[in-house]
Amino acid sequence: MKRSTTKNKLPPFLNILISAVFWTALWAFLAYLVDQELLLPSPAATLKRLIVLAGTSEFRSAAGMTLLRVLVGYLSGILAGTLLAVLTAASRPLNTLFSPLGTIIRATPVASFIILALVWIKASNVPSFISFLMVTPIVWSSLRTAILNTDPALLEAASAYRLGRLRTLRMVYLPAVLPQYAAAMITSLGLAWKSGVAAEVLCHPRLGIGTMLHESQIYLETADLFAWTATVILLSVAMEKCFGLLLKKLTEGRNPS
Amino acid sequence: MSGIRLRDLTKSYGSKLVLNHITADLPSGILCLSGSSGCGKTTLARILAGLEKPDCGFFEGITGPVAFLFQEPRLFPAFSALENVSCVGRVRSSGASQPRLRFGRSGRRLSSGGGGPGSIAPSGSGSAPEREAEGEARTLLRRLLLTDEDMDKRPAALSGGMNQRVAIARLLLFASACGGNTVLLDEPFKGLDEISRQAAAELVLERLVGKNLLVITHDRTDASLLGAATLSFEDLARGIFL
Numbered sequence: 001m002k003r004s005t006t007k008n009k010l011p012p013f014l015n016i017l018i019s020a021v022f023w024t025a026l027w028a029f030l031a032y033l034v035d036q037e038l039l040l041p042s043p044a045a046t047l048k049r050l051i052v053l054a055g056t057s058e059f060r061s062a063a064g065m066t067l068l069r070v071l072v073g074y075l076s077g078i079l080a081g082t083l084l085a086v087l088t089a090a091s092r093p094l095n096t097l098f099s100p101l102g103t104i105i106r107a108t109p110v111a112s113f114i115i116l117a118l119v120w121i122k123a124s125n126v127p128s129f130i131s132f133l134m135v136t137p138i139v140w141s142s143l144r145t146a147i148l149n150t151d152p153a154l155l156e157a158a159s160a161y162r163l164g165r166l167r168t169l170r171m172v173y174l175p176a177v178l179p180q181y182a183a184a185m186i187t188s189l190g191l192a193w194k195s196g197v198a199a200e201v202l203c204h205p206r207l208g209i210g211t212m213l214h215e216s217q218i219y220l221e222t223a224d225l226f227a228w229t230a231t232v233i234l235l236s237v238a239m240e241k242c243f244g245l246l247l248k249k250l251t252e253g254r255n256p257s
Numbered sequence: 258m259s260g261i262r263l264r265d266l267t268k269s270y271g272s273k274l275v276l277n278h279i280t281a282d283l284p285s286g287i288l289c290l291s292g293s294s295g296c297g298k299t300t301l302a303r304i305l306a307g308l309e310k311p312d313c314g315f316f317e318g319i320t321g322p323v324a325f326l327f328q329e330p331r332l333f334p335a336f337s338a339l340e341n342v343s344c345v346g347r348v349r350s351s352g353a354s355q356p357r358l359r360f361g362r363s364g365r366r367l368s369s370g371g372g373g374p375g376s377i378a379p380s381g382s383g384s385a386p387e388r389e390a391e392g393e394a395r396t397l398l399r400r401l402l403l404t405d406e407d408m409d410k411r412p413a414a415l416s417g418g419m420n421q422r423v424a425i426a427r428l429l430l431f432a433s434a435c436g437g438n439t440v441l442l443d444e445p446f447k448g449l450d451e452i453s454r455q456a457a458a459e460l461v462l463e464r465l466v467g468k469n470l471l472v473i474t475h476d477r478t479d480a481s482l483l484g485a486a487t488l489s490f491e492d493l494a495r496g497i498f499l
Contacts, residue, residue: 156308157331161345161431162322171344175335 041223050227058207063231066127066200066209067239073131074192078185080132081139088140089147102137110134114199124205131192131199138191142184146177182247189243193236260285260469261305261439265314268300275300276311281493283318287462287470289480292490298473299328301490302441305471318469321437328443330424332412338423339394339408345431346390390430397426400460402453417448425457429464440465442472446479458482 010018024043031042041049053059084102088095113133117126150173158168200210209228216224260283268276275297292298303309305316306325332341398408401422412420425445432440445461446454461470462483472479480487 153327153329153331154333157327157333160306160308160323160325160327161427162435163344167344171333171336175333 038220038222041226045223046226046230049223050230053224053227053231059231061207062209062212063235065205065207066197066232067235069124069127069200069205069208070131070192070196071239073128073196074135074189076128077132077135077188077192078139081136081184081188082143084136084140085143085147089144095144102140105133105137110195110198111202114202117199118203123203124208126203127196127199127205127208127210129199131196134191134195135188138188139181139184143177143181146180147173150176178251182251185247186240186244189240190236193232193239197232259318260288261316261318261471263301263314263316266301266304266316267312267314268297268304268309269312276304277494278314279494280314283469283471283488283493284486285469287472287483287485289472289474289483289485289487290490290493291474291477291480291487294475296490297494298490299443301493302443302471302473305439306441319437319439322435323437324428324432324435324440326424326428326440326442326445328447330412330417330420332420332423332427334412337409337411338398338403338415338419339391341412341423342394342398342426342430343387343391345427346393346434347386390434393430393433394426397429397460397464398423400456401426402456418450418453421446421448422453422457425461429460432465432468437468439469439471442470442474444474444476445472446474446476446482454482 028043031037031040031045034040037045084098088098110130114126114130117129121129154172154176155168158172163171197208197210197213200208201214202210204211204214209232213225213228216222216228263279263281263283266276266279267274279301290298290301300309302325304311305319306323308325332338333344336344395405395408399405403419403422403426407415407419412423415423428440428442442461446457449457458479470483470485472483472485474480477487
């Protein structure tokens with residue numbers, strides 16, 4: 001009997017676990033070497049603080065508010081990006097009109113936008129606005145490129161067979177753009193979190209993870225700083241997984257490959 | 258039934274003149290048009306199908322939407338063979354005839370006989386027409402020697418010959434649904450084995466009775482399969498059918 005020469009592959013969760021154990025061990029080792037919690041708290045100290053913080057109502061309110069702000073900015077960014085992509089792909093004059101806007105948003109430092117937004121709008125709304133600004137150009141440019149790269153031969157076939165606009169959208173455009181659109185949505189989610197929390201750090205809304213991060217830094221509570229950062233990472237990853245699953249469900253069976 | 262009348266049709270791509278003031282009367286029924294590669298056969302078919310505009314000239318005798326079989330299958334990759342065929346089964350023709358399309362020097366349409374494009378009937382009007390289209394699509398695909406299992410596969414999972422047969426089935430369903438009088442086939446049996454060619458030719462002859470059929474081909478055996486007269490593109494350019 002022939003034997004397979006390839007090694008057994010580990011299940012994905014085991015790969016993740018091994019990787020997590022390695023990096024946590026390295027962190028613990030470095031914390032042991034530094035031996036100053038103010039500079040680098042150990043994983044155990046961070047976890048302890050996280051557990052303590054998670055038990056407080058302030059933690060839940062701050063995390064909830066940040067989640068809400070990021071979600072509002074993210075979803076409105078997707079909506080605006082989608083609308084702009086469709087409009088600028090359909091009309092060259094509109095693309096000429098709007099493209100400098102995209103270039104400016106992409107090139108301007110996030111901090112400049114945050115400070116400017118603080119002048120214009122209420123501090124508690126700035127994080128949503130900043131997340132919106134960061135998500136919009138990514139979704140816009142990815143979707144527009146995908147629309148423009150749709151196979152012209154298939155579009156011609158749809159036209160020759162009189163499929164009509166709705167059926168052409170369903171049978172030609174959606175399968176062509178969905179993979180790139182979904183990838184843009186996932187990529188921009190991480191950015192929405194980063195920029196949203198950065199905006200909270202600078203704007204200090206009454207409740208928010210960014211505000212807590214800022215306070216931890218002021219009072220030199222490095223373990224708290226790590227615990228709040230871990231919270232952001234956990235929430236971001238959880239949201240990414242949820243959206244990833246949702247997009248997978250939506251695109252299932254409609255991927256041309 | 259009258260055939261297609263070409264009047265002064267001219268088309269060039271840049272400096273290359275592809276159709277040089279072609280004036281001809283094509284006979285009704287089935288006609289095979291042969292000619293060397295790049296001589297302008299496909300360009301002529303694309304103009305007749307309304308996919309390209311001539312630089313000038315016009316044509317007459319086409320009623321309703323034209324059913325056009327592309328050289329490549331051009332199937333929608335995210336959908337099964339069955340869906341690819343049945344999706345064209347509910348075309349609603351505008352009903353009016355399209356006897357004459359006239360283009361100016363710039364290729365802009367100057368006048369039309371009222372034969373606007375047909376369109377797919379809006380969905381949501383009940384699933385009976387959809388089921389009917391699906392049933393018709395299944396029948397056509399079976400006649401083209403595709404199994405029920407093949408019908409549920411996407412184009413990427415089928416061979417080139419199978420995809421060509423799916424494309425033929427789609428054309429036949431569209432031709433019967435759209436109500437037009439003209440069908441253009443560009444290299445219809447390319448990549449098909451003998452048995453499939455025979456089955457496809459029989460089905461084409463059976464389903465397209467009463468329509469003007471213009472077959473563009475390199476292969477002279479296609480004409481004998483369809484029992485059609487063959488005209489070389491060079492003769493057409495000289496206006497031999499005038």
